[in-house]
Amino acid sequence: xxxxxxxxxLHFRYEDGTLALDGVNFALYPGETVALxxxxxxxxxxxxxxxxxxxxxxxxxxxxxxPVTKENLPPIRxxxxxxxxxxxxxxxxxxxxxDVAFGPLNQGCTPEQAMEKARVALRQVGMEHALGKAxxxxxxxxxxxxxxxxxxxxxxxxxxLDEPTTFLDPPAQRNLVHLLRELPQAKLIxxxxxxxxxALAQRAAFFEKGKLVADGPIEEIAERFQWNYSxxxxxxxxxxxxxx
Amino acid sequence: MHHVLVDHWSQGASPLHARDARAKIxxxxxxxxxxxxxxxxxxxxxxxxxxxxxxxxxLAGLPPISVLVRAAGILPFSAAFGAITWLAxxxxxxxxxxxxxxxxxxxxxxxxxxTPLPRxxxxxxxxxxxxxxxxxxxxxxxxxxxxxxxxxxxxxAAACRGGSSGRRQSRFRAAAGALAVLFARSYYRAxxxxxxxxxxxxxxxxxxxxxxxxxxxxxxxxxxxxxxxIMARVQ
Numbered sequence: 498x499x500x501x502x503x504x505x506x507l508h509f510r511y512e513d514g515t516l517a518l519d520g521v522n523f524a525l526y527p528g529e530t531v532a533l534x535x536x537x538x539x540x541x542x543x544x545x546x547x548x549x550x551x552x553x554x555x556x557x558x559x560x561x562x563x564p565v566t567k568e569n570l571p572p573i574r575x576x577x578x579x580x581x582x583x584x585x586x587x588x589x590x591x592x593x594x595x596d597v598a599f600g601p602l603n604q605g606c607t608p609e610q611a612m613e614k615a616r617v618a619l620r621q622v623g624m625e626h627a628l629g630k631a632x633x634x635x636x637x638x639x640x641x642x643x644x645x646x647x648x649x650x651x652x653x654x655x656x657x658l659d660e661p662t663t664f665l666d667p668p669a670q671r672n673l674v675h676l677l678r679e680l681p682q683a684k685l686i687x688x689x690x691x692x693x694x695x696a697l698a699q700r701a702a703f704f705e706k707g708k709l710v711a712d713g714p715i716e717e718i719a720e721r722f723q724w725n726y727s728x729x730x731x732x733x734x735x736x737x738x739x740x741x
Numbered sequence: 742m743h744h745v746l747v748d749h750w751s752q753g754a755s756p757l758h759a760r761d762a763r764a765k766i767x768x769x770x771x772x773x774x775x776x777x778x779x780x781x782x783x784x785x786x787x788x789x790x791x792x793x794x795x796x797x798x799x800l801a802g803l804p805p806i807s808v809l810v811r812a813a814g815i816l817p818f819s820a821a822f823g824a825i826t827w828l829a830x831x832x833x834x835x836x837x838x839x840x841x842x843x844x845x846x847x848x849x850x851x852x853x854x855x856t857p858l859p860r861x862x863x864x865x866x867x868x869x870x871x872x873x874x875x876x877x878x879x880x881x882x883x884x885x886x887x888x889x890x891x892x893x894x895x896x897x898a899a900a901c902r903g904g905s906s907g908r909r910q911s912r913f914r915a916a917a918g919a920l921a922v923l924f925a926r927s928y929y930r931a932x933x934x935x936x937x938x939x940x941x942x943x944x945x946x947x948x949x950x951x952x953x954x955x956x957x958x959x960x961x962x963x964x965x966x967x968x969x970x971i972m973a974r975v976q
Contacts, residue, residue, distance in 0.1 A: 551936050571942060579940040585890075586933040591748060591857050598950050603942030608950050631748070633886075647941060 500524035501655060501683050502548060502560055509543055509554030509707075517543040518554055519707040525655070530684040532694035532715055534724055535704030541687045542582075544704065545657045548685075549577045561654060575604055578648030578682070582660040584640035588632035593624065593643050596632055600651040611650075618650035619643070622676060638669030645676070656680065659687045691719050747811075750803055750854040757801040757855045762864025764959040769852050771967045775974045776844055781837035787844070789973035793966065794847050801855045808854065812846040819843065858882055859947050867953065879947060884934075888927045895919045895926075 502525040509518040517540045525531055533541045546552040548560060550570045558565040560573050581587050590596035594615055601611035619625045622642040627635065632643060641661065648656065658677075662670050674696045677684065688694050694701060694715060701715040703722055711718055718724065751758070757765075772790070779786045798805050819842035827835040853861065858879075866875045899919060 546936070549940055551939060571944075574940060574942045577940075579937075581933065581937050581940075583933065586930065587937040589934060589938065591752065591859070595859075595950050599943075600941040602948035602950070603944060608948075608952055611948075612950060631752075651941065 498526055499562075501527050502685075503557075504547075504559075505557040507544075507547060507554050507556035507558060509547065509552060511543075517707050518547070521556070521707075521709045523702060523709060523712070525683055525685060527654075527683055528681065529700065530686065530698040532691075532698040532701040533685060533687045533704065534689070534691070534694065534701050534718065534722070539704040540707040541704050542659055543707075544709075545579070545659060545685060545687060548655075548657065549574050549579060575651055576654045577657060578651055578653030578655070579657045580641075580644050580648055580659065580661060582663050584637070584644040584664075585633075587644040587647060588640060591631060592628070593619070593630050593632055593635070594628040597628075597643065597646045597650050600647055604651060614650045614652070615646070618646040621649055622646045623672075636669075637664040638666070638672065641665060641669070641673065642676070649680070654682060656682045656684045657687075658684065660689070661686065662688065662690045662693050691715075691724050695719070746807075747850070747854055748858070750801075751857045753802055753855065755801045755855070757797060757851075759958075760855075760962050761953055761955045761959040762856050762860045763867055763953065763955055764963045765852050765856055766861075766864050766868060767963055768966045769848055771970055772848050773845055775970045776841050776848075779841070779974060781833045785976070786973045787840060790844055790970070793969065794844060794851060797851050797855075798847075801851065803851070803854050808847065808850055812843060812850050815842055815846040859949060860953065862947070863949055863953060876945065880931075884927065884931050888923065891923055891926050891930060895923055 502523070504521060504523040507518050507521040507523075508516075510516050519540075521540075521544060523544075533544065535541050543552060547554050547558055548565070550565045550567070550573060553565075561576050563569045563573055563576075565573055588596050590599055594612070597615035597618055598608075598611040601614045602608070606614065616625065616628070619628055622645055624639060624642050624646060627639065627643070632640060635643060641664075656677075661673060661677075665673065670690075670693060674693065677697055684697065686694060686698060698715050700713065701711075701718040702709055703711040703718050703724070711721065772793070775786075776790055779790070795805070798808050816839065819839045823835040823839045826838055856864070862875050862879055865878075866872060896919075899915060
């Protein structure tokens with residue numbers, strides 16, 4: 498099967514000289530869900546921002562067979578739906594309906610088509626009741642759903658979610674898991690939350706200091722890098738026993 | 742927040758809200774020209790102008806007291822110029838200056854309180870305002886939310902650590918530091934918003950979900966108000 502995202506030997510350095518990506522190779526296949534794990538500052542978000550040309554590194558990035566170049570950015574940004582960590586950054590129109598219709602209008606849809614796509618996407622995430630509301634009046638979980646609807650309305654082939662559980666309480670996280678499981682798109686999920694990642698992904702890629710150091714089944718990766726909360730609990734229990 | 746309230750007002754459904762943005766902008770333009778050229782002692786004309794504004798506020802269903810109080814935000818500035826004019830020995834002109842600037846502020850508030858910003862800016866663009874100015878206004882407005890939100894977070898964090906007490910000098914130093922942090926944080930936040938917009942295919946133009954239509958009612962509205970204002974001015 499041909500990968501839907503293919504990255505070869507990708508390097509990226511920020512203007513201040515920080516090397517954020519160092520020779521990354523990666524492939525994502527249609528329908529697959531992959532969790533991107535790693536410590537803060539390890540390069541996960543920088544990596545996903547290369548996929549739709551927000552950041553440009555050195556190396557080869559192909560999305561749905563298209564190289565990420567300036568000319569290809571409009572179709573590529575239609576194929577990748579990116580949900581950012583902070584929903585407030587994503588919601589900027591006066592009403593929920595207008596916000597969700599923002600992407601389809603930019604894709605060249607007529608207002609009627611954009612409105613219909615926005616309604617369908619809002620129904621898909623269970624937020625149709627809020628279409629006339631101002632986004633800043635919604636709860637964190639609702640904002641996340643509307644942000645997701647904003648990218649679903651563009652009918653992307655790939656969903657990229659950057660820390661999707663941030664600011665969400667456990668019920669809202671559960672709702673999000675159920676919602677994402679229903680979506681047929683290939684998904685890349687940047688997260689620290691291995692429980693959330695396990696609920697959705699079978700495969701994980703682990704970033705460390707800008708390098709993709711491991712790629713494989715999520716259980717194996719979490720075990721190898723002690724990337725789970727039970728390991729944290731064990732450490733804390735051990736230090737607490739030593740203190741008292 | 743002030744701009745959130747005005748944003749809320751602009752989402753109303755009155756006959757004035759329903760008018761095309763271009764019609765309201767043209768009426769505002771004529772209103773401001775008429776007001777600026779009205780002599781200081783033309784009380785009847787000024788009273789008619791004020792009556793037009795009050796009728797507009799009532800027709801739009803905006804809270805009159807709230808609109809009038811908010812428009813008073815301009816008074817400290819116009820009062821300063823009024824005081825200078827008064828000291829120069831032209832008392833009537835000083836009063837007229839304050840009156841006219843206040844009525845202008847009410848008129849502008851009536852326009853932004855009955856027209857959602859994307860429609861207002863599209864209207865301005867359709868009437869020939871340079872695209873770069875419209876874009877600047879769009880981003881300025883969006884980032885106002887960002888900056889005020891960041892400022893509130895900083896203020897809260899400072900208050901939690903006793904930021905409102907202490908010597909005046911140290912308070913000023915803390916405020917200066919907070920201002921620098923506010924600038925940096927707002928910059929990064931704005932960058933995040935811009936990234937999110939680009940990711941959803943933003944190419945420098947906000948498309949409207951409901952395209953503008955200048956209908957017969959808009960023409961009647963514009964003609965009637967403009968005629969009334971000009972008749973009041975030349976009577």
